[in-house]
Amino acid sequence: MTASGVDIGKLNDAAIRRWLKGGVTRDFRDPRFPELRLRANADRAKASVFLVLNESGKTKWDKIATWPSACIKTLSGDLPVMLAKRSVGNMVTGQFETVGCLLTWYQSHIKNNSTYSSSWRSNVSSLIRCHLLPRLGSLSLASISFVELDARLVKTMLKDEFAPNYIREAVNKLKVAFSAAAKLRLISTNPIAGYQVTDSIKLNGAKDTRLFETDLTELFARLSDSAMPVTMLFVLMMMFGTRINETRQARWEYFAGDTWVIPASHAKNKQEHRMPLTQSAKALINHYRQWQLKHVGKRSILFPGVKGPISIRTAHDWNTQIRFKYFTSHDLRILFRTMLADLGVDTMIGERLVNHALPVLLRTYVKSTLDKGMSQALEQYHAYLIERGFSSVAPEILPRSLADHGSAQTPMASGWV
Template identity: 85%
Template sequence: MGKLNDAAIRRWLRGGITRDFRDLRFTELRLRASADRTKASVFLVLNEGGDTKWEKIATWPSACIKTLCVDLPVMLAKRSVGNMVTGQFDCVGSLLDWYQRHIKDNSTYSGSWRSNVRSLIKCHLLPRLGELVLNELSFAVVDECLVKTMLKDEFAPNYIREAVNKLKVAFATAAKLRLITTNPIAGYQVTDSIKLNRAKDTRLFETDLSALFARLSESSMPVTMLFVLMMMFGTRINETRQARWEYFAGDTWVIPASHAKNKQEHRLPLTDSAKALLNHYKQWQLEHVGKRAHLFPGVKGAIAIRTAHEWNTQIRFKHFTSHDLRILFRTMLADLGVDTMIGERLVNHALPVLLRTYVKSTLDKGMSQALELYHAYLIERGFSLVAPEILPRSSLNSGKAQTLMASGWV
């Protein structure tokens, strides 16, 4: 054993002791000395179907051992995908099919991202490019067969960009795994074909609160409630849409680790205003929808993430995104003088393990006080226009139909 380089191989051959030579860094490569020990056969040694098979791939010193080591991942990748190897993807469609299988069970990608990739491949990439032979693919073909046909079908430029980007990712991944020798669309930019819409002004400011509250009050009850919760607690849209009534126990809203982006359970203290709001919404849901496990029920389980984003579109205020609400939440906490560590904990940014352990009681108390301060500030800024029931001493009677209608809750 030793390092696979020319000097080490010469020493091994001169030594005349062992027949085989291998490097633990490249366990699939094995060298076997010739009878006169002037050269060596290079074998690829693999276990296939329970049997160890030796395949001669070169002879040293005729072959460069350094190059063979570099190319080893290519040779192994070819065997791992059967006949789907360099030059043997029969068309673009077969490469896209391979990529779908490649990411199918890869939990390092979010389920929603994988679902989006599958949808784009099925609905757009395969119908428009699937039958093309790989060597037919080029910048001009992507422009003609994908971009221009999607424009003709009146898809938004930004959506076309997303489709092109997914195609590029699939080809880049195949190239990195040495399943194709060259990437025919490396370097292509969708802006070579179309002009993308200018970025819209989505940022929210405290000065937008009154107008935002007014717009929310005009939406249907579940739509309003989804964005009110995100505004009150700075939660992500995916965490909020999956909320179940059982997660609101006593004085705490528990977001399970499986729903959180950082895969850590998040516990948010409930203020009196939040409790009043949740109780009001639950009564509305029982009366108009029936008893449900989820706050925002869909056909099966919670509403889909796509539905939640469509609700965002319905509000039509500055084209803001759910993340803009989260940024506004964090900014307003800072403006109110909330400690940075407490602010970071409220938005569920990861803290060092020891810090979470030793200051838990301090953090919990600080989070509760920060939310009380923040919710009181929202009320001062006109939040009661959206949710009059959060003001128990208000003259508004939230049980009256006309009050609910005026506040956008029916």
């Protein structure tokens, strides 16, 4: 009896092998790629790959490859380009008919491309859906010009009272979409190449987002009044100069012995980062672990969200909660690096503490010196923070300073119990 029906699963080699071996259904598809359909050959050793499209009210099947001779990952990745090239009704002399067609293609082009972060893809899709398509979607691609871009996008967003810097972001995302289409030869020329948003508007001057050492008292006060996880997130960033995305993903297993490890997959430069733990840091981390066990329950991560760690958006919302003036989470990192320099910490040690890349040969040759220097620098820096009132935020740490190295531990404040 001939197999019939459709099997649904993920479009990868392992899933395809299981489907063929099962011998039950004739076709296979992945809901993420509705235009691709696989049909098993008679001996179920191979499968024909079809592009299934609705053209002029009729469903048309075109064979484009045979699996496993063709790489299914490459085919699915190239699907947006294939669709754009085949959409004859939407293209005129090698170009999309409207700006909307190009933007819709670009949304599909980046949708499942994991080389871009999910937050970046979400941001691009939101800008296209909410601003670019409504304002530019119906514009003929042959008619787009700097003047039209200024009139239809920039001026209308200004009228709707969007901030100039946000308008710049919308323009930049539009330019990225056009650039991608031009590089893939989906349009013969890029009609907006060279346009700068500053041709139309004057951008706001950069806000003074810097944090200074004189802000520490107010910063400590805000942290003291915050919920425990909020406080702990930014205290760790202050103590170690880590990035917010690295810190929010911290797991208890990353704190082993005398070291906090940030895995390469979490680091911006994709290099594992190992930081020595001072006695003050160990006391702080141990206390937070006990607090979490008592009030939250046993968790594998320091800042649990609904699924896994808190989202980056939640982390940034927490940053807003502790503001007493406008500053970003990155300004905590800048303050950390500045204070290290002011304390006389060697530049190379400072760069390693913030996980800036060093030449491989140099990093390997002086590893022991760097490790010792990092430990000494953090001891000096944490002692200096305590001198400036850091104990008001984390009273369980040792109340020592550069002059007082007492070993007694202060009582815990009620907010930390």
